[in-house]
Amino acid sequence: MEIEQTALPGIGLKHEFTTHAGRRIAVVSHRTGRRDLVIYDRHDPDRACEAIQLNDEEADALVELLGAPRIVQRLNALHREVEGLVSVQLPILEGSPYADRPMGDARVRTRTGASIVAVVRGGQVHASPTPDFPLASGDVVVVVGSPESTTAVADILSNG
Numbered sequence: 001m002e003i004e005q006t007a008l009p010g011i012g013l014k015h016e017f018t019t020h021a022g023r024r025i026a027v028v029s030h031r032t033g034r035r036d037l038v039i040y041d042r043h044d045p046d047r048a049c050e051a052i053q054l055n056d057e058e059a060d061a062l063v064e065l066l067g068a069p070r071i072v073q074r075l076n077a078l079h080r081e082v083e084g085l086v087s088v089q090l091p092i093l094e095g096s097p098y099a100d101r102p103m104g105d106a107r108v109r110t111r112t113g114a115s116i117v118a119v120v121r122g123g124q125v126h127a128s129p130t131p132d133f134p135l136a137s138g139d140v141v142v143v144v145g146s147p148e149s150t151t152a153v154a155d156i157l158s159n160g
Contacts, residue, residue, distance in 0.1 A: 104131025
């Protein structure tokens with residue numbers, strides 16, 4: 001799928017694409033932080049028939065609704081393509097040595113070769129968390145690697 005990016009001087013940035021059914025959709029990201037979801041007329045792709053303003057909470061909810069299932073689908077597709085690759089979901093339990101600490105403190109990739117690709121907290125998916133992302137009790141960490149390396153990550157997150 002091709003996504004067109006257009007600078008809107010004084011406004012922000014517009015990302016547009018055409019759906020499989022031929023509908024044009026855009027997201028306008030304003031410099032102020034506001035986002036507009038724009039749906040174009042089916043018969044006149046230059047005429048917006050609907051523009052919906054989204055506040056931060058609404059934009060985050062839309063990303064969550066659309067993004068979380070896609071992450072799972074992509075991981076499943078990757079498993080089919082790469083033999084020996086698994087993904088596991090590991091809870092950060094109360095008493096974990098890494099609860100309330102930055103994820104990088106665990107040095108998961110360095111110690112095991114596995115990668116933390118997402119953290120699920122309160123129903124929200126935080127994809128590609130950086131080493132300074134703070135882990136918390138109740139989080140679910142999504143780890144990708146070999147069966148052995150993901151088992152080692154589970155041990156690290158439980159015991160240190």
